[in-house]
Amino acid sequence: METTSSSPVKPRRKDKEEDGRAEEEDAKDQVGEPHRKLLRLGETPEAKEVLLNEAYQQPKLTQWLQTAWTAEKHQGTKEDQTGAQVFADPFQICLLPGMLEQGQSQALVAEIIQKVQWSRKQMDLYEFYQSSDLSNMPTCPLLTNFLQVLRKQVRPWLEKVTNLKLDYVSASCSMYTCGDYLLVHDDLLKDRQVAFIYYLSPWEGAEEWSESQGGCLEIFGSDDQCFPQFPVQRKIAPKDNQFAFFKVGSRSFHQVGEVTTFDYPRLTINGWFHGETNEAFVADSMRAFPRLNYLQPDIMNKPPLGLFLNNVYLKSATRRSIQKRIEENSEICLYEFFKREKFELARSQLLADSDTLKWRRQGPANAHNYEVLDLATARGTILELLQLFRCHAMFDLLRDFTDLDLAGADAQSPTCSVELQRWSHGNYTVLGDGLASEENTLDLVYYLNAAEGAAVITYLSPDSEMPAAKAPPNGRRSDYDGEEEDESVLLTITPVDNALNIVYRCEGTTKFTKYVSRNTPLEKGPVFVISCSYKE
Ligand SMILES: O=C(O)CCC(=O)C(=O)O
Numbered sequence: 001m002e003t004t005s006s007s008p009v010k011p012r013r014k015d016k017e018e019d020g021r022a023e024e025e026d027a028k029d030q031v032g033e034p035h036r037k038l039l040r041l042g043e044t045p046e047a048k049e050v051l052l053n054e055a056y057q058q059p060k061l062t063q064w065l066q067t068a069w070t071a072e073k074h075q076g077t078k079e080d081q082t083g084a085q086v087f088a089d090p091f092q093i094c095l096l097p098g099m100l101e102q103g104q105s106q107a108l109v110a111e112i113i114q115k116v117q118w119s120r121k122q123m124d125l126y127e128f129y130q131s132s133d134l135s136n137m138p139t140c141p142l143l144t145n146f147l148q149v150l151r152k153q154v155r156p157w158l159e160k161v162t163n164l165k166l167d168y169v170s171a172s173c174s175m176y177t178c179g180d181y182l183l184v185h186d187d188l189l190k191d192r193q194v195a196f197i198y199y200l201s202p203w204e205g206a207e208e209w210s211e212s213q214g215g216c217l218e219i220f221g222s223d224d225q226c227f228p229q230f231p232v233q234r235k236i237a238p239k240d241n242q243f244a245f246f247k248v249g250s251r252s253f254h255q256v257g258e259v260t261t262f263d264y265p266r267l268t269i270n271g272w273f274h275g276e277t278n279e280a281f282v283a284d285s286m287r288a289f290p291r292l293n294y295l296q297p298d299i300m301n302k303p304p305l306g307l308f309l310n311n312v313y314l315k316s317a318t319r320r321s322i323q324k325r326i327e328e329n330s331e332i333c334l335y336e337f338f339k340r341e342k343f344e345l346a347r348s349q350l351l352a353d354s355d356t357l358k359w360r361r362q363g364p365a366n367a368h369n370y371e372v373l374d375l376a377t378a379r380g381t382i383l384e385l386l387q388l389f390r391c392h393a394m395f396d397l398l399r400d401f402t403d404l405d406l407a408g409a410d411a412q413s414p415t416c417s418v419e420l421q422r423w424s425h426g427n428y429t430v431l432g433d434g435l436a437s438e439e440n441t442l443d444l445v446y447y448l449n450a451a452e453g454a455a456v457i458t459y460l461s462p463d464s465e466m467p468a469a470k471a472p473p474n475g476r477r478s479d480y481d482g483e484e485e486d487e488s489v490l491l492t493i494t495p496v497d498n499a500l501n502i503v504y505r506c507e508g509t510t511k512f513t514k515y516v517s518r519n520t521p522l523e524k525g526p527v528f529v530i531s532c533s534y535k536e
């Protein structure tokens with residue numbers, strides 16, 4: 001097959017045209033107000049300026065915080081009068097309940113609801129609404145004043161507490177509605193020194209969120225290579241008028257858990273105190289993710305393709321038209337790829353077998369979160385299907401489908417990786433998770449027990465990911481920077497049972513599997529994906 005790096009996979013245009021809903025959904029996600037009822041606040045006190053709680057201005061308290069902040073490892077310590085807390089493990093975090101004088105959060109929320117313009121942020125790492133920077137909100141006097149307080153009062157005070165030099169503040173408002181989230185990241189970017197979040201939830205009965213409402217700030221520990229590890233180590237629930245801050249570093253991994261309540265939005269004013277550039281840390285955070293394991297074709301197994309595949313895909317005429325289509329579009333979806341009875345057997349075995357099949361969660365948490373089958377435990381039809389993807393006959397067939405040198409006289413040392421994945425709520429992969437191809441590869445994606453909206457894969461063009469300084473090829477992405485997808489989307493794979501998607505991707509093309517929100521119906525059980533990559 002003719003290949004040039006300037007023609008990576010092309011968009012599947014039909015996706016947009018096939019049903020009108022795609023357009024409708026796009027429209028919904030554009031800049032603007034989220035569709036939700038405006039929440040009624042109780043009597044909103046008049047507030048002309050933002051006032052810090054007196055208690056936090058006492059030198060004794062500053063002293064206490066300073067000591068707690070600099071103390072070595074401890075499980076957490078609490079100050080009696082204010083309820084201020086400091087945790088040292090897995091990294092330093094401080095919580096200041098009642099940060100502003102009473103009634104102030106309510107006034108801020110009233111201004112936010114009435115005045116703030118939201119833009120929808122949507123990428124591999126996140127879905128939520130964000131405002132512009134607080135420094136650019138001429139119609140919002142309280143928010144502008146809040147920023148002033150951060151600059152003039154909080155910044156010098158934080159310098160004392162943390163012993164860090166803090167030069168300036170950046171801040172915006174964020175709103176997470178039901179189904180929104182921000183996946184694991186470390187906030188490391190340029191000169192961010194201290195991250196802060198001020199939580200707003202003045203609604204009666206919702207001043208402190210319960211775990212069942214979601215939206216916790218979730219803190220991760222990390223291994224000796226600075227990769228964040230499951231499970232979550234600490235959860236901080238949204239609490240009205242609480243200010244949280246932590247030191248940004250190569251281990252400051254955190255996420256915002258999916259909001260699961262429809263009753264209230266998760267509202268915050270958040271941002272960073274900036275200072276010295278984090279050069280050493282940023283270099284640390286560029287360590288590449290662990291990569292897939294590529295193996296040669298398995299010559300021991302010779303399963304007859306005719307027993308498994310839908311006969312139509314074995315005919316020479318079909319093979320030729322598949323090749324033509326892949327040459328033109330770089331991708332194709334082969335519906336009913338396996339014989340129906342084989343597919344049904346494999347699906348029921350996957351759903352029924354909870355004893356022999358062993359699954360393990362695939363981390364690190366900032367790259368992916370899904371389960372993979374320990375291939376040594378595969379049995380029956382599942383084993384047969386998995387073996388089939390690695391057998392010589394399959395390499396042969398794929399050569400015919402693509403004209404790649406995966407078999408035959410010109411083939412040098414073709415290899416493939418095969419994974420059986422199990423997808424449930426909360427699972428995801430993000431860009432730069434080691435799945436970005438260093439070379440041209442042929443991806444196969446085969447679904448069992450498919451459900452709409454679960455394990456949806458998006459391919460992006462090579463240059464769309466991040467500025468080079470932040471994400472070297474296959475490097476780990478440490479933080480979101482608000483870049484949106486839009487034009488860079490080359491292809492979206494929609495899950496369909498027993499369909500084999502074939503995607504030829506050029507060097508540098510990246511992909512991610514979208515976070516599976518709790519709003520995605522999975523009543524038939526998890527979605528299974530056989531995911532393979534082939535190299536010439
Ligand atoms: O809202 C939060 O609790 C954390 C937000 C965050 O991590 C961020 O915006 O970088």
Ligand SMILES: [Fe+2]
Binds near residue numbers: 185186187195254
């Ligand atoms: Fe963050």
